């Protein structure tokens with residue numbers, strides 16, 4: 001728990017605390033996607049993360065690639081199965097969502113975008129079902 005808190009703090013500083021220059025900010029959300037601000041403070045799975053992942057249900061409610069995600073009651077458990085709370089950027093969820101690893105669904109947001117940082121920060125904060 002202590003390690004996790006340290007990690008969350010460290011990541012929050014890295015992601016949010018840099019003011020004008022953010023070394024992780026390598027791009028904005030892709031054209032066509034809404035450009036949301038990274039919310040501050042403890043992030044919420046239901047109000048911050050789920051809306052970003054809603055698009056994934058288009059294919060994954062049918063279990064594309066073996067990952068079932070419908071954005072319903074199963075959502076939190078399904079997400080836990082594809083994230084890495086120790087090293088958030090190694091999460092399969094973030095790799096696939098940014099088109100990495102030859103994602104069959106393509107790319108939905110860029111590394112460093114507001115959406116990316118929102119999901120990565122929520123993971124670093126412990127990926128709670130909140």
Ligand code: HEC
Pocket residue numbers: 052053055056057058059060064065066067082092093094096097101102103104105106108
């Ligand atoms: C247009 C359809 C489509 C959409 C939308 C889509 N995907 Fe996928 N996804 C696939 C297909 C097809 C595969 C299987 C091939 C592969 O591994 O890339 C896959 C595979 C995956 C896997 C690997 C599953 C496993 O267990 O190996 C993950 C994780 C994943 N997608 C996450 C996401 C996330 C997160 C989103 C939303 C940001 C998303 N996908 C949106 C089509 C889609």
